[in-house]
Amino acid sequence: MTIKRLEAFSDGVFAVAITLLVLDLRVPDPEQLHGSLAHALGLEWPSYAAYAVSFLVIGIIWVNHHAVMDLMARANRQLAFINLITLMTVVLIPFATALMAKYLRHANADAHFGAAVYSAVMLAMGASFGGLWTYGAHVGKLIVPGFTEEELRRITRRFTAGTPLYVVALGVAFVSAPACLALHAALALFYALSERGVGMTRPAAAGDRPS
């Protein structure tokens, strides 16, 4: 088991999970339509909003996943296990997306619960992703050599920053489901576009792993 293999398999899972999001978008049954198709689709706006947010989220995790893997010099059994747990949470996202979207307009306790499940899945994903980096960098000592303490701290902050924010989103879910979705959208856009959110380059000081 090499890092390369782990990455290739994870890439496949990310690609399938992000594409399965489209299955959450339902075509209304012509025979059950009340009013026009445009009206029926308009009522489904939470599905489209949730689709866009979850698509961004999975895209961002994928980029960050590569950034983490790229810093590992080698893999071991524990890293492969934590990676599998991370993928298990990523694959839950299409389910959590459909759940939140279907109940969002109900504006009752079920809507709150749906948004809370969505936030909980994101939290589990963020936490296991943070665990992937923390294990590789600090516990298993699997990273490429050459990082300073300061660099390690900076990267650790970046890859674990999501977790407390998802705790906040989980709290917001119980106040307002649409506000919770909007918060997830804002987080995703911030991560997608900000320099701090996504790692694209390798610290220059880091040694190369044999590829």
Add this chain to the structure above:
Amino acid sequence: MTIKRLEAFSDGVFAVAITLLVLDLRVPDPEQLHGSLAHALGLEWPSYAAYAVSFLVIGIIWVNHHAVMDLMARANRQLAFINLITLMTVVLIPFATALMAKYLRHANADAHFGAAVYSAVMLAMGASFGGLWTYGAHVGKLIVPGFTEEELRRITRRFTAGTPLYVVALGVAFVSAPACLALHAALALFYALSERGVGMTRPAAAGDRPS
């Protein structure tokens, strides 16, 4: 994040999205069949036509996506983001295909609206794909060196030609849904077979990117 990684992930999404089109083809329930199975399937002709057209379209985008990526010397955060938006529109295609097909035979405002949604998704796809090239070539200056101004203009014309045609298709949707589907079919066949539609080779003048 390298161009190679971006391509491999995008390839996975294209392959899954094109294959999910088959889920739009429904097997009639034997207990709800009025008349013969052949008759019931015959009524589903819009699904088969839309399947073929969307399959061609995704296949063509995939080829053109490679042609664009192949001209990029490197990636950055912005390119990765525009690429994610492009994939987000590609993954919508199976949904838009099912929507158009299910309402096509109704020959009413809903049929027009379904065809308009399909055309709008194609337009969004064409526009974000054009944006991918435009950003990479003109804004982010990420392309391989060695192109003349004239070559750049020619390639830009090729990769942004789809957008105005999809605007026309969007207009036709409100006149006739079957005519709109036929127009998409004609566009796809033209792109698949014509020299101008799909780029297979790299301009000889362009330098090589380190691979």
Add this chain to the structure above:
Amino acid sequence: MTIKRLEAFSDGVFAVAITLLVLDLRVPDPEQLHGSLAHALGLEWPSYAAYAVSFLVIGIIWVNHHAVMDLMARANRQLAFINLITLMTVVLIPFATALMAKYLRHANADAHFGAAVYSAVMLAMGASFGGLWTYGAHVGKLIVPGFTEEELRRITRRFTAGTPLYVVALGVAFVSAPACLALHAALALFYALSERGVGMTRPAAAGDRPS
């Protein structure tokens, strides 16, 4: 567009299509169960038989697809187009499998028609696959150099042998749907296990393509 890219994309489509076959296996609704679960699943035997046959068929096409691609020195637009048509027929297989399986036990004209659609999809797949080889070897002259006329004839026979057999299966469909499925099973096993059915090695005389 290189042969390698064409192969990688096709591989993805084959892998997704073969896995989507599992979606044709339905879990009976506990509340609609007449009798035991074992009995209900027993009635679904055509789905399991069709799953196994279609899985073998897609596996075999995949192997043969590689054998063909491995003999091509380069790709062009036409080859990419024929390849896309071939993939379009492969992706139809999960739909055709579900259709045949759902009507097989009805033992009426609909069962015959379902088996005929399945055979027609196989025929289209076999014909476009044969076209892929024929175009590459004889029309587009894309194959690696070094084949003798005799070798070319032998390979052509092998890669186009399926088409007449699928015509026979299409005829059998109108006599008996189970016999038609049994014939497809026999063909798949023959192809999977016989030396003549599947090409694993490259003729020694053939030159190497630059990889």
Add this chain to the structure above:
Amino acid sequence: MTIKRLEAFSDGVFAVAITLLVLDLRVPDPEQLHGSLAHALGLEWPSYAAYAVSFLVIGIIWVNHHAVMDLMARANRQLAFINLITLMTVVLIPFATALMAKYLRHANADAHFGAAVYSAVMLAMGASFGGLWTYGAHVGKLIVPGFTEEELRRITRRFTAGTPLYVVALGVAFVSAPACLALHAALALFYALSERGVGMTRPAAAGDRPS
């Protein structure tokens, strides 16, 4: 057909199959909800438990599949065929998971039968996976040179250890479906975390295969 190709295709199938597990998680229909959404999801606990177990199982098979393939110096037709049969059992796992989960709470003969089908699919998977190694190492003599008899025996024990355990699980299914699921969970965790369960490294003595 090379080992590398066989691995890449198998990787794709593993990635799709593991991700399709999410389709077994159903979003309750708001209009059919008795009580709260939280209550309705709580009743679905067997689906979540089965999802986690099956995700681990497919992840482990994937790791072990690489370990086996990594020890093969070359492929032949028979190995490709046994590999296809192994993939056929892996792709059945999402179906078997949904089946077991849907009937688990019924606590009757159907629950036992569902758990038995799940165990039987695992048994078939374990047996064909054992067959893959046994054929490659002992029958087809396809493995890399340099193994001692003792090393071969040790690896054979490891890669065929699952089969008798799945026979036990099959027996437990007829006693208690939840106990059967718990046993599968225990097996998966043992395999995921124990040194004996999953092979990550190649015996040092083994020669290298040309890559």
